[in-house]
Amino acid sequence: MDQHILYDPNGLLEQALPLDREPYLSLVKAVLAWSGPEPVLQPRDYEQIALQLTGHARAVAGDVRRRCATLPRDSEMRALTEVVLGEAERRLSARPQATVVCVQHLARLVRALYERLDRLDSAAPVSS
Template sequence: MHTSTHTVLHDPDGLIEAGLPLDREPHESLVKAVLAWTGEDTLTTRDYEQITLQLTGHARARAADVRRRADQLPKNSGLKALADVVLREAEGRLFATVEGTVRCVHRARLVRPLYERLDRLEAAVRVL
């Protein structure tokens, strides 16, 4: 007998995620805090793991936003080509295995260019 109460949601186009708010401010604050670390932090290994998970999830969500916005532009658009470069770099960083605080810093450095690209793409899509 199967007693699961979970519902599987099929959303191949990511339309539900596209409608979710960005929660930008707390993540940008976290990025700033991580990049300001001096190496004398008293965080535990679990803290670093949680920060990395938070930044990784946020980077993946922002990369999906960048992809959706870039896909709205014409194929020969320079903005789309730049978005593709940022997305390729993001993908490589997201799958790289690093340890400890370095992992947090790599993820923090990834979130910033994704937001920069997302801002430029959103402005371009509004003009279309």
């Protein structure tokens, strides 16, 4: 699987693009609904799904990381968020495989990152 790296040392692209959550959550839901014998997809289909989920997980992790950085160092929320980010970094450092198992792991990661992002958003102080 070829990987291309976008050169964006300042993370400007991540900050400028709002995440379009719904299509990815629909994909996550569909992938996690697979059960029993492996769905009949071609390896290239799994590869494309893995690439989509990997890219989106990185974008969501970037949002989570930016929000985490604003939390106090001794915050329990920050500690939990750093655990989620550490796990995301570990999983995203591995080369995605064109398999059902890999795609489902990536789908669970995207779901976990959105859950953490939502918790951060709900815990954020409301500005007047």
